[in-house]
Amino acid sequence: MRSGPSWTWGYRHVDTTEFYDNERGVGAALADADVDREGVFLTTKVWRTNLHRGDVRPAVEGSLDRLGVDYVDLLPAHWPHPRVPAAETLDAMTGLRREGLVRHVGVSNFTRSQLAEALSVAGVPIVTNHVLYNPFVDRSDLRAYCAANDVALTAYSPLATGEVVENAVLQRIGRRHGKTAAQVASGGWSSRRASWPSRAR
């Protein structure tokens, strides 16, 4: 059985979305990996054009089919849609969670007020808000709101798509501690600011 470098290095969180059009490839890599399904935390997301009540189920069933799995561990709404009430989307996701097709429900790219609306109507915990987060963007308000509401803020582009690596200030801090700029940003800066909801422990 083949096992690519990512699995060999111990990566166990796979994060994809219907929008990236790569779920078949991800599914093939999962099937090929020397890792049990239960040993992987698999996330896929519902794109913003599929957030209406009647569109969520077919979108998720399509993702499961392309991924070749019976369930995903986390299903965030990929991007809020201004004309689709959060209640509609979350209600549909809750139904899928009840049936075991989805273990946890989340959101992505939600502002504080959009998250507040989602929390006020959700019948299940919203376990994460997945947002752009790195030393060059100020997310202190959203971060505090997530922490206060037991929602994990998870970062995408934590290295600012590579910009962090070239940053002179982060490089200087790293030199002082025998670390790279990327390690300062991910291991130091982000982790110390991470919110750890009680249910994530």
Ligand SMILES: NC(=O)c1ccc[n+]([C@@H]2O[C@H](COP(=O)([O-])OP(=O)(O)OC[C@H]3O[C@@H](n4cnc5c(N)ncnc54)[C@H](OP(=O)(O)O)[C@@H]3O)[C@@H](O)[C@H]2O)c1
């Ligand atoms: N939820 C959403 O709406 C959303 C939106 C945007 C992105 N995302 C997710 O975020 C993921 C990451 O985005 P990103 O590429 O901007 O992430 P990133 O972690 O900020 O940047 C990774 C880039 O940094 C480079 N890099 C240079 N030195 C590195 C080092 N020491 N360690 C690690 N990387 C280093 C990598 O180069 P190499 O290519 O050479 O490895 C890569 O191009 C995407 O794949 C996507 O799934 C989610």
